[in-house]
Amino acid sequence: MGEPPDRRGFLKVATCCVGGGVALAAGVPVVGLLVDPAGKQTVSSGKDPFDLGALSRFAVGAPPTRVEIVAPVVKDAWTAATNVVLGAAFIQRTTPDTIVALSAVCPHLGCAVGFDAKAGNYLCPCHDSRFALDGAKTTGPSERGLDPLPVKVVGDRLELTWVRYKLGQTSREPA
Amino acid sequence: MSDREAGGPIAKLATALDERLGARVPSVIVGGASFAYTAGAILTFLLVFEALTGIALAAFYAPTGSDAWASVAYIEDQTTWGHFVRGAHHHGGGAIVIVAGLHLVQTALAGAYKRPRELVWWLGILLLMLVLAWAITGYILPWDQAGFWANQVEVGIAAGTPIVGDRIKELALGGNDYGNLTLTRFYALHVGLLPAVVTALTVLHIKLARRHGTTSIKSGPDAPRWPDQTLRDAIATAAVVALLITIVVSSGGAPLAGPADPATAYDARPLWYFRWLYELRELAGSAEQIAAMVAPAVVGGFFVSLPLLDRKPDRAIKARLLWLGAMAGFLALIAALTMMSFARDSSNTELAERQAKAEIHAARARYLAKTNGVPASGAIDVFTTVPMYTARTLWAKSCKGCHEDAPPGAPADQQRKGPRIGPGHGNRVWLAEFLKAPSGDAFWGRTKLGKDPDAAMPAYEATPEAVADMAELLYAESGAMDIDKAKQERGKAAFETACGDCHSLEEGVAGSGPGLAKLGSRDWYFHYISNPHAAVNLGDKSEMPRFDQDLTVVERDALAGYLVWLRTATAQDLAALGPL
Numbered sequence: 229m230g231e232p233p234d235r236r237g238f239l240k241v242a243t244c245c246v247g248g249g250v251a252l253a254a255g256v257p258v259v260g261l262l263v264d265p266a267g268k269q270t271v272s273s274g275k276d277p278f279d280l281g282a283l284s285r286f287a288v289g290a291p292p293t294r295v296e297i298v299a300p301v302v303k304d305a306w307t308a309a310t311n312v313v314l315g316a317a318f319i320q321r322t323t324p325d326t327i328v329a330l331s332a333v334c335p336h337l338g339c340a341v342g343f344d345a346k347a348g349n350y351l352c353p354c355h356d357s358r359f360a361l362d363g364a365k366t367t368g369p370s371e372r373g374l375d376p377l378p379v380k381v382v383g384d385r386l387e388l389t390w391v392r393y394k395l396g397q398t399s400r401e402p403a
Numbered sequence: 404m405s406d407r408e409a410g411g412p413i414a415k416l417a418t419a420l421d422e423r424l425g426a427r428v429p430s431v432i433v434g435g436a437s438f439a440y441t442a443g444a445i446l447t448f449l450l451v452f453e454a455l456t457g458i459a460l461a462a463f464y465a466p467t468g469s470d471a472w473a474s475v476a477y478i479e480d481q482t483t484w485g486h487f488v489r490g491a492h493h494h495g496g497g498a499i500v501i502v503a504g505l506h507l508v509q510t511a512l513a514g515a516y517k518r519p520r521e522l523v524w525w526l527g528i529l530l531l532m533l534v535l536a537w538a539i540t541g542y543i544l545p546w547d548q549a550g551f552w553a554n555q556v557e558v559g560i561a562a563g564t565p566i567v568g569d570r571i572k573e574l575a576l577g578g579n580d581y582g583n584l585t586l587t588r589f590y591a592l593h594v595g596l597l598p599a600v601v602t603a604l605t606v607l608h609i610k611l612a613r614r615h616g617t618t619s620i621k622s623g624p625d626a627p628r629w630p631d632q633t634l635r636d637a638i639a640t641a642a643v644v645a646l647l648i649t650i651v652v653s654s655g656g657a658p659l660a661g662p663a664d665p666a667t668a669y670d671a672r673p674l675w676y677f678r679w680l681y682e683l684r685e686l687a688g689s690a691e692q693i694a695a696m697v698a699p700a701v702v703g704g705f706f707v708s709l710p711l712l713d714r715k716p717d718r719a720i721k722a723r724l725l726w727l728g729a730m731a732g733f734l735a736l737i738a739a740l741t742m743m744s745f746a747r748d749s750s751n752t753e754l755a756e757r758q759a760k761a762e763i764h765a766a767r768a769r770y771l772a773k774t775n776g777v778p779a780s781g782a783i784d785v786f787t788t789v790p791m792y793t794a795r796t797l798w799a800k801s802c803k804g805c806h807e808d809a810p811p812g813a814p815a816d817q818q819r820k821g822p823r824i825g826p827g828h829g830n831r832v833w834l835a836e837f838l839k840a841p842s843g844d845a846f847w848g849r850t851k852l853g854k855d856p857d858a859a860m861p862a863y864e865a866t867p868e869a870v871a872d873m874a875e876l877l878y879a880e881s882g883a884m885d886i887d888k889a890k891q892e893r894g895k896a897a898f899e900t901a902c903g904d905c906h907s908l909e910e911g912v913a914g915s916g917p918g919l920a921k922l923g924s925r926d927w928y929f930h931y932i933s934n935p936h937a938a939v940n941l942g943d944k945s946e947m948p949r950f951d952q953d954l955t956v957v958e959r960d961a962l963a964g965y966l967v968w969l970r971t972a973t974a975q976d977l978a979a980l981g982p983l
């Protein structure tokens with residue numbers, strides 16, 4: 229009790245410093261590990277275009293054909309899976325040489341869009357966004373139309389490059 | 404105290420223990436015990452109940468992308484109490500939200516948020532929000548279509564946060580996309596962090612609430628907590644448990660949709676207590692991102708700031724009509740939006756159709772999981788465990804359009820184009836029918852070949868016995884073991900004159916018609932599917948595409964095996980394979 233007050237002050241600061249050090253020693257590794265996946269490519273499926281099969285599969289003028297995009301190998305953290313369905317795309321061959329591919333990932337929040345054969349347009353079941361045959365948004369909360377995907381005819385086969393875009397915004401930015 | 408110190412050995416032991424533990428705080432309910440004060444006990448019980456059922460579930464659950472759904476389906480369908488425990492855990496979470504909500508309203512009505520109880524109030528609101536977050540983290544764990552797609556939307560909303568949205572998303576998903584790390588992360592939150600934080604805050608909440616006592620609504624004589632209040636707590640808790648069990652049983656437990664499938668559309672709906680937000684976003688149209696962020700902030704902000712807005716010490720309801728009215732308004736709005744959301748869905752017949760389909764899909768997945776097990780490659784692959792999966796999927800994709808009759812009323816361009824192929828294809832009866840009328844509708848009738856009398860095969864005009872002999876000869880080529888040798892010999896004798904001009908039974912030899920060696924065997928089908936235009940097959944007379952580039956060897960072989968299987972199969976056998 230007869231201690232000088234600045235000694236007490238020093239003790240308090242010292243306690244806080246030591247305590248803070250202990251907290252850091254425990255906290256930094258834990259938080260560091262927890263945020264580790266941020267910014268990492270934890271799920272990857274290679275960037276090669278996908279072979280969608282013979283071009284003759286897609287009849288000119290037919291309604292959009294839904295194709296599943298199947299990655300030969302997907303690495304997901306510690307596992308590697310073969311033949312994984314990444315998503316789906318709609319292929320439409322409007323003329324013999326024009327092929328439009330639209331991603332079935334809803335640009336709104338990512339639900340899987342279906343083709344509504346009765347209405348002749350695309351419908352997202354999650355929040356009822358509708359898209360015209362060319363992908364343009366007609367109604368609903370989506371900020372933009374369906375995302376076109378790059379396709380290429382190689383010989384007599386059709387190749388598609390699978391891209392996921394950022395959701396819920398007007399501009400098309402790869403995710 | 405004095406009456407506790409007196410008494411038998413048990414009371415003495417209790418006193419001695421308390422001297423060391425200091426746990427027994429003499430607690431008095433000012434104004435007397437009441438059922439109105441039971442919410443805390445019910446909530447504490449429910450939290451413990453969730454912990455216990457959760458631990459039991461955790462003993463079965465595997466938080467990985469390939470196993471999560473399978474382990475939950477296992478809990479549901481292959482354990483004795485799993486279905487009930489999971490249902491109780493699911494609905495118990497809903498019960499916490501309801502009781503906590505009622506507790507909040509009751510506290511507000513009593514004016515118990517006022518000085519000096521602000522901290523109790525704020526802790527309560529924080530706890531309610533944490534409980535909601537807890538529910539979200541639990542909903543994705545089964546990795547079924549419902550949880551997977553609902554989570555896409557929830558994370559999508561969070562990702563819309565200005566500036567830090569992308570980071571939030573990466574941290575929530577554990578990387579760039581949904582995967583193993585997403586599940587482990589939500590699992591760690593659900594069973595690690597949130598329970599710890601909620602428990603700590605609950606203890607604090609109760610401690611503070613006890614410190615300030617109840618804002619008594621009764622004016623009778625004070626009563627000891629034990630046993631006057633505790634009995635009421637027990638009765639109220641028992642009532643809630645009874646109700647919970649009734650709901651679990653009558654609702655059929657917790658739902659489990661089909662395995663998460665990023666390629667298949669699903670009508671994702673959030674848990675019912677988020678339905679009001681869902682509806683609000685629906686109504687807000689393109690302003691929904693704002694609605695999704697602002698609405699919870701406004702409602703939450705109102706409740707948080709209530710003690711600051713309404714500062715007068717008067718706790719009479721009349722004196723606080725403005726604030727209570729505002730609260731009632733918010734609650735009515737939430738209730739109305741919730742009902743609108745459900746009403747909107749129930750009036751949507753197309754949605755009902757899609758949901759019915761999704762349910763069949765889920766039931767099928769669970770049936771297969773139970774009978775065949777889920778492949779280690781992932782829950783989606785449970786659908787590949789049906790008999791002859793590869794062949795039948797390929798058949799449906801590549802063959803069916805030309806070789807199976809279209810459903811009645813189908814447009815002209817969807818009608819069968821080639822010979823019909825179905826159960827019994829290539830058996831004795833089929834062969835005999837074919838021989839009698841190769842250009843019949845079921846055979847080459849719809850093809851160019853069948854319509855061209857010069858190129859088409861002429862009918863084998865002979866006695867029924869002779870036709871049967873010839874059919875036996877061809878049937879034997881398939882490798883079938885049940886051959887009538889005498890018939891086969893007679894067929895062979897007739898073959899040269901009747902068929903020899905165009906066909907040969909010698910391997911690799913073709914005439915103007917296809918070679919018939921090993922006709923109907925797996926090998927023969929394999930080569931035919933690979934390239935119908937080969938000289939030994941139909942040459943340029945075939946309109947069928949070749950499949951040796953589009954299908955792998957394994958796939959073509961699977962198809963060939965399927966065609967061989969069809970020969971001895973009946974329509975019932977085919978139906979017994981079940982849908983794909």
Ligand code: FES
Pocket residue numbers: 334335336337338339352353354355356357368369370
């Ligand atoms: S995710 Fe498609 S409309 Fe919302």
